[in-house]
Amino acid sequence: MLFGRRVRNPIKIADKGVAAWKYTTCGYCSTGCSIEVGLDASGKAVAARGVADAAVNQGKLCIKGIFEHELFNSANRGNKPLLRLRTIDPYRDVSWDEALDHTAGEIRRVQKEYGRDSIAIVSTGQILTEEFYTLGKLTRGVIGTNNYDGNTTLCMASAVSGYKRSFGSDGPPGCYDDFAHTGCLLAFGSNLPEQHPIIYWRLKMALEKREFPVIVVDPRVTMFAQMADIHLPITPGTDLVLLNALAHVILRENLHDREYIEAHTTGFEELSRLVAQYDPTTAAGLCGIDEDTIRNVARLYARADAAMSIWTMGINQSTHGSDGVAAINNLNLITGNIGKPGGTSLSITGQCNAMGTREWSSCSGLPGYRALEKEKDRETIAKFWGIDPEFFPQQRGLFMTDIFPAIETGQIKALWLIATNPMTSMPNSPRIRKTIEKLEFLAVQDAYADVETTRYAHVYLPAALWGEKEGVFTNTERRVNLVRKVMEPHGDSKPDLWIFNQLAKRFEQGRKIPFPESPAGVFEEMRELSKGRMLDCSGMTHDRIERQRGIQWPCPEGAETGALRLYADGVFQHPDGKAKLIALPFVDNNERPDGDYPFWLNSGRVVEHFHTRTRTGKIGNVNKFSPTPYMEMNPDAAERLGIEHMTYARLVSRRGDAVVLVQLTQRVPPNMVFIPFHFHECVNRLTLGLLDPYSRQPAFKQCAVKIERAQNQREAAAANVAARAF
Numbered sequence: 017m018l019f020g021r022r023v024r025n026p027i028k029i030a031d032k033g034v035a036a037w038k039y040t041t042c043g044y045c046s047t048g049c050s051i052e053v054g055l056d057a058s059g060k061a062v063a064a065r066g067v068a069d070a071a072v073n074q075g076k077l078c079i080k081g082i083f084e085h086e087l088f089n090s091a092n093r094g095n096k097p098l099l100r101l102r103t104i105d106p107y108r109d110v111s112w113d114e115a116l117d118h119t120a121g122e123i124r125r126v127q128k129e130y131g132r133d134s135i136a137i138v139s140t141g142q143i144l145t146e147e148f149y150t151l152g153k154l155t156r157g158v159i160g161t162n163n164y165d166g167n168t169t170l171c172m173a174s175a176v177s178g179y180k181r182s183f184g185s186d187g188p189p190g191c192y193d194d195f196a197h198t199g200c201l202l203a204f205g206s207n208l209p210e211q212h213p214i215i216y217w218r219l220k221m222a223l224e225k226r227e228f229p230v231i232v233v234d235p236r237v238t239m240f241a242q243m244a245d246i247h248l249p250i251t252p253g254t255d256l257v258l259l260n261a262l263a264h265v266i267l268r269e270n271l272h273d274r275e276y277i278e279a280h281t282t283g284f285e286e287l288s289r290l291v292a293q294y295d296p297t298t299a300a301g302l303c304g305i306d307e308d309t310i311r312n313v314a315r316l317y318a319r320a321d322a323a324m325s326i327w328t329m330g331i332n333q334s335t336h337g338s339d340g341v342a343a344i345n346n347l348n349l350i351t352g353n354i355g356k357p358g359g360t361s362l363s364i365t366g367q368c369n370a371m372g373t374r375e376w377s378s379c380s381g382l383p384g385y386r387a388l389e390k391e392k393d394r395e396t397i398a399k400f401w402g403i404d405p406e407f408f409p410q411q412r413g414l415f416m417t418d419i420f421p422a423i424e425t426g427q428i429k430a431l432w433l434i435a436t437n438p439m440t441s442m443p444n445s446p447r448i449r450k451t452i453e454k455l456e457f458l459a460v461q462d463a464y465a466d467v468e469t470t471r472y473a474h475v476y477l478p479a480a481l482w483g484e485k486e487g488v489f490t491n492t493e494r495r496v497n498l499v500r501k502v503m504e505p506h507g508d509s510k511p512d513l514w515i516f517n518q519l520a521k522r523f524e525q526g527r528k529i530p531f532p533e534s535p536a537g538v539f540e541e542m543r544e545l546s547k548g549r550m551l552d553c554s555g556m557t558h559d560r561i562e563r564q565r566g567i568q569w570p571c572p573e574g575a576e577t578g579a580l581r582l583y584a585d586g587v588f589q590h591p592d593g594k595a596k597l598i599a600l601p602f603v604d605n606n607e608r609p610d611g612d613y614p615f616w617l618n619s620g621r622v623v624e625h626f627h628t629r630t631r632t633g634k635i636g637n638v639n640k641f642s643p644t645p646y647m648e649m650n651p652d653a654a655e656r657l658g659i660e661h662m663t664y665a666r667l668v669s670r671r672g673d674a675v676v677l678v679q680l681t682q683r684v685p686p687n688m689v690f691i692p693f694h695f696h697e698c699v700n701r702l703t704l705g706l707l708d709p710y711s712r713q714p715a716f717k718q719c720a721v722k723i724e725r726a727q728n729q730r731e732a733a734a735a736n737v738a739a740r741a742f
């Protein structure tokens with residue numbers, strides 16, 4: 017009986033008056049759900065639903081996808097290009113021609129005055145792959161700056177770097193189907209039910225059919241940790257210690273796969289010598305996991321017929337994020353768990369098209385996983401585009417996280433931001449604000465006119481939203497799926513592809529190089545350039561991708577479908593065809609709690625929001641579940657400081673301060689607090705963000721704060737409300 021009723025009322029689904037459903041792919045996270053948007057007779061988007069025969073989501077959507085159709089009419093969409101000569105002046109509406117002429121003119125002026133690399137371009141993981149490819153062509157082949165990167169440096173760079181170091185190339189080797197075959201799942205720093213709800217649902221479906229241990233490594237008792245068989249509440253920033261200790265036990269107890277190691281890897285001797293130093297007793301003192309549990313987990317993992325590891329930001333956002341990924345790969349290589357059903361190292365990516373930028377944007381090299389450092393790659397692309405190979409730099413330029421310090425020192429004078437929001441997403445945001453004010457020219461291209469960077473910009477270019485244009489995304493498991501245009505762009509906003517093409521025409525070299533106008537035309541170029549390569553997509557077309565509800569690469573011409581897994585043949589992308597086992601000593605270089613700043617500050621995502629809330633903050637049905645900046649705090653710690661549930665507290669770090677609403681919960685230990693990273697003027701006022709030496713990704717999750725009860729609760733509430741405005 018439900019609340020005294022004797023009869024269950026059937027669920028009533030309101031008739032929204034849908035006249036037509038249009039296929040597309042969700043534009044939030046990297047799960048890659050196929051979605052249909054319902055349009056009423058007037059063409060207005062009124063509903064969204066999952067696509068039943070899609071392999072990824074099988075008809076399911078999370079709360080963000082269910083309300084995604086509301087984005088088309090959300091507040092503060094950009095309508096007209098805006099321009100001003102000085103940032104103290106008000107913007108005026110201008111034509112596209114005037115905005116683009118001015119932008120091209122400023123890029124040319126700055127390059128003439130200060131050199132080709134004095135303009136930086138920072139893009140995103142949100143636009144379509146055809147747009148990434150075109151932006152790469154414009155940047156590498158026409159504008160010619162080497163200081164070009166994406167905001168994926170804040171989320172996925174360590175995974176890319178770790179894959180490259182271990183396997184010789186980027187590219188997640190596994191897939192969601194591995195849940196159905198694995199004998200043990202080890203998840204590092206990944207709160208799957210909140211971050212990637214539909215991938216979590218795939219895991220639950222696999223567990224309903226067959227039991228296997230789920231082990232979650234996370235300093236916090238996340239939703240995922242609560243459902244796990246074993247939870248390892250690790251000391252922040254010490255995952256490398258745990259991974260080395262697991263390898264130690266596996267080698268010491270002869271649980272490793274000698275045949276696989278011999279046939280497919282190099283570096284075993286050096287790795288053995290290094291992990292010999294990480295016995296569980298010593299490791300327990302560093303990582304906070306007791307030695308028996310370390311041994312137990314190592315045995316469970318190594319004895320399973322197939323075992324897999326997944327991870328997200330808990331590994332990547334660290335000063336040794338790249339090492340952490342390489343150590344996960346070590347674990348899977350020594351146990352022979354790469355390229356087989358249920359055995360993999362699967363990085364769960366963040367943004368809907370973080371993979372697309374990794375594959376085709378040319379941010380870290382040249383399109384199709386080609387490297388600037390390789391002469392042959394430079395020549396292939398230069399010939400294909402019809403330019404001189406000498407125009408390309410011979411090594412990649414600055415990462416996003418190095419571009420801002422280069423603005424501070426005057427090396428970079430102009431910046432073009434595309435669908436990224438560094439004022440909220442970069443660590444130490446007070447410093448970023450001061451930095452950005454030093455620019456001679458700032459262009460912001462975004463679907464929303466109210467992203468905070470427009471306050472500091474000279475030009476604002478209004479971009480179309482995902483469902484207002486056409487092209488592909490690649491998801492976490494290398495599945496390329498189609499975004500169909502559901503409706504016309506809002507107001508006078510334009511697809512990013514159109515903006516890049518129009519800008520190219522304003523440069524002499526851009527008029528010589530062909531820039532296809534249509535997404536299908538761009539995809540043809542990508543197909544051609546992918547032939548024979550790891551990410552071969554020559555067997556795909558837009559129509560075929562839609563029919564099959566996404567196709568995984570590689571899918572060469574003539575193939576029936578894409579490959580589920582990489583490296584099934586044990587041949588890797590290093591020149592000798594072998595994977596590298598890498599000895600990875602732990603260096604403890606994080607800011608840690610001390611007498612002055614006694615709490616660890618941890619951050620992460622909540623299910624209702626996506627990244628910096630530029631979209632979800634405007635969808636009432638989503639925002640209402642998590643409307644305000646808050647902090648999870650342990651009740652014992654709060655009692656000592658006289659802080660009560662649902663009051664406001666002020667946090668202070670060595671960088672700045674933030675005001676949050678307190679939620680008392682046992683999910684965090686007494687020496688730690690957790691704050692969702694989505695809110696403006698909040699957690700990133702506090703973070704330090706030391707950089708990983710390989711990936712240049714910031715350590716968002718490890719820094720120290722002190723906490724005090726906000727003396728004036730009314731003022732604190734006002735500050736808290738102000739932080740929701742963006």
Ligand code: SF4
Pocket residue numbers: 042043044045046047048049073076077078079080081082212213214215
């Ligand atoms: S899980 Fe990710 S891709 Fe799927 S509906 Fe939710 S936000 Fe979209």
